[in-house]
Amino acid sequence: MQDIIQKMQSLGFNQYEAKAYLALVRLGSASAYQVSKDSGIPRARIYEILNGLSKQGLVLKEEINEAAQYSPLPVDVFLESMQSNWRTNFESISESLKELEKTELTPDNRVATLKGADHILSFCRTLLKKAEQKAVISFWGDMYEELLADLQATSEKCGLKGIVFEIEQPLQGLDHHRITSYTENIGHQKWFILSIDGKEMIYGPSISERETAFYTDDPVHIYLLENYIWHDILVNRLVKKQNDEVEKWIATEREQFFSM
Incomplete structure (x- = not known):
């Protein structure tokens, strides 16, 4: 009760x-x-x-x-009345908020913190709907599965590019990251990146581990992280063409680079 x-x-x-x-x-x-x-x-x-x-x-x-x-x-009448009132209020608030929202780009590009798994997923869905030319992603399995329907809808209207982890058969345009000792033992460090049209981006750690993400329309952030995704795709494709020795060499070099 x-x-x-x-x-x-x-x-x-x-x-x-x-x-x-x-x-x-x-x-x-x-x-x-x-x-x-x-x-x-x-x-x-x-x-x-x-x-x-x-x-x-x-x-x-x-x-x-x-x-x-x-x-x-x-x-039944009570529920219909509540639903009608909610719909009327929602439409009124939507119109008012959209009128207030600044549609032009502001000169002060920003990085904002987002909290809460539901808010983060809603923000991702909103960006995917807004995409007009391309969406670039780097997703692990959990985020990919949560947003699969939205990714499919985006892939039907514009380009979908990027790389995914733990997904064997991703949507067209996405590369499947090879399985390595690094990806198998990465633990909770499963960050995601979603960028649309080179204008807006949301990125952060896995929402199952930490319900925090970051939104930005700063072109420097977007350029660096989109290039990070491309670098990941490029290395992944090159290694697939080579042999196990290359994989071992990469693992050794990574360990040396990030060691104290």
Whole structure:
């Protein structure tokens, strides 16, 4: 019950309003005293709460033998009303926000921090939808699977390029990174990069390990990280044409470069 109360609060009801409506749904029709007793709302507040809900049209009030009886707006009607209000508010807010948002590029290119796995994934989906010419990615399996449907949609309208790890048969335009001792033992350091049209980019560590990422429209960041992806693709393609000795040599050189 607490779960549905919290969900109703997210729709704009306070706790007492949610409890009162739910009590009436259970009781069907009841006096203020019965609603107070069933819901746990103090008797000193129950008339105020029920009258407020009545003014909103969510509770029906009848005078029967000089006593007030309350009944809930039928659940189907209540849900339709909530959905209609949400849709109206969403469309209004969307229009207002888009009018406020600056569409022109600002001279101060920025790097912003994003928090939360859902927000990061939503940002990635938004960028993929915005892509007009190309999307360049470097993804490990978890991010690739989360965004597969969005990547497919992007590949159908513009170029999709990049490299993926832990995916045997990636979408057209993407290279599969060879399996090495380095990739097998990389642990939590599975960073992702998503760049669109050379204008916007989001990058960060695996969202399953750390729900933080970075957004930038800074051309220097974008140039460096897109070149990082190309370097990874180039080395991957060259090694595939060579033999195991090249792989061992690369592993040794990497270890020496990053050692203290």
